[in-house]
Amino acid sequence: MPKSSPSIDMTPMVDLAFLLVTFFMLAASIRPSDPVDVDIPTSISDMAIPANVVLVTVDAGGRVFFKMSDPEAKRELINSMMGKYQSLKLTEKQVEEFTLMETFGCTVGELPQYIDLSTDERRQFNTSGIPYLDSTKNQLKDWIDFGNRAAVNSGRTAYEVAQMDGLNPDPKDFVPKFILRVDSKTLYANAQKVIDVFRELELNNLNFITSLEMAPL
């Protein structure tokens, strides 16, 4: 009686496994490690996030975090902030690190210490976020105001570069947009205080980050 071989040909399975690995590797985009987890609400809006943005995050506890998309604008921003807050002194290396930092949230006093931390340590960092409740020491207002100016400048530069490259750019695409990323569970009253900071700076056109849901038919 011929003994049938106990081995199974695994080639098709391995082929499939590698195909899937390749697919997921190419489809995956690395998510920036944020110091805060936000459960974003859903809407039917399908507008993509614009390129030049100033983004303010409000987490479930009402803490506020700040982010800007353009590293060059961030350099200008931190220089403006150091001009306003004389106590804030950063080394050239820390400024470099700041421009590469994604979302951050801490007081101006905590900033040098915060920059020196690793990404994981920033998540653990015990902070109350950027102060925005006190109208006299409203640091969020300064971040947004200087951030806006820096983003306008960097947007203009990007527009000129695009024009020189012989493209036909739309100036609207280079104007900074203001984005709010609010947690579903956070109280609207918290978000409203942040919105009021924007409105005081006459920035009335805001965008909320949402994840896509199907529109009803």
Added chain:
Amino acid sequence: MAEIAEGGGGGGHDKGKKRAKKSSTKVDMTPMVDLAFLLLTFFVLTTTFAKPKVMSLVYPAKLTDEELKDIEPTKINNAITFLLTEDKIYYYEDEFFPKGNPQGEPPTELKETNFSPDGVRALLAKGNKYVIQERERLEKLVESKQMVDSVFTKKMIEAKQNKKALKVLIKTDDKATCKNFIDLVDELKIADIGMIAPVDILKSELDLLKAKAK
């Protein structure tokens, strides 16, 4: 795992005769396959496909007390005011009349609604009939190639700003959540409402809301 050793390369039939064992041409693929599945699992778990989107909302400009004084109160026609608290939505139509108002109107009653199809959506569809009819009319023109898309977009914006279009005010108390607020704005966008104004709640409205929400 992949192969079970079968004693030599294939000299099974030669009884007793000693031969040089042929080395197997098969490579053990187990570690590679293990790695492939490990990577596969990793990417499956970490990949997120849905990129977040943005929903635009224009807030009314903040006015100083000086500027506020100069504005005459206008009569609000064809408007709905939504009042949000916790996970509940209340609304009233047109103008707000507090108890014992000088105009002698009956005091405004708050009505409760929800996010079901017969709730907010039906309410908005009823109030915003003008824009919805206008959209249907314009869409027919586009379909029959009598109108281009850019004109359609322009006309729709005009229709949404028209006097007959529904205006919506959103007011929140200190217990309303962002989810509730965004869900409501989303419903308004679905219903083609162009005039959305999130505004501060009045003291009298807040009292009414508190009494109702109990």
